Amino acid sequence: MTIHLLKMAVGVADLDHLRDLQSGRIHDVGGRKVVFGYTRRKPRRVEEVTDGGSIYWIIKGAIRARQRVIDLVDEVDEEGEPFCRLHLDPELVPTVAAPRRPMQGWRYLEPADAPADLSGEGGEGDGLPPEMLKELKELGLL
DSSP, X not given: XXXXXXXXXXXXXXXXXXXXXXXXXXXXXXXXEEEEEXXXXXXXXXXXXXXXXXXXEEETTEEEXXXXXXXXXXXXXXXXXXXXXXXEOSOOEEEEXXXXXXOSSEEEEOGGGSOXXXXXXXXXXXXXXXXXXXXXXXXXXX
């Protein structure tokens, strides 16, 4: 069964800013382009995350985008401390804005609780700018 990850994009202003930051983290792994992400603690549910799971990015207090998780790799830094390197699909998929409170690290996100893609069929507010979607939700119109 697939499970997703939820993570804060700390210091990121918007989706374009996240794209710019990640453009410098693209690597070729086994003939495939991936974006490296890092976390101190490796998720225990590796098979569920890598079985079609995504990482949902919280930007400015709301989930704004997702990226498919390709792999989770154990690594050790130069000081001997273990960490996990995430291999992410380079494509950032905008989602319907979903408010979230600040948190540290990452959390699991059940598929039923994940916001719809903005470009997807029947996605709430397809094609609307994220700021407008947020305002409409706050007004109770979506």
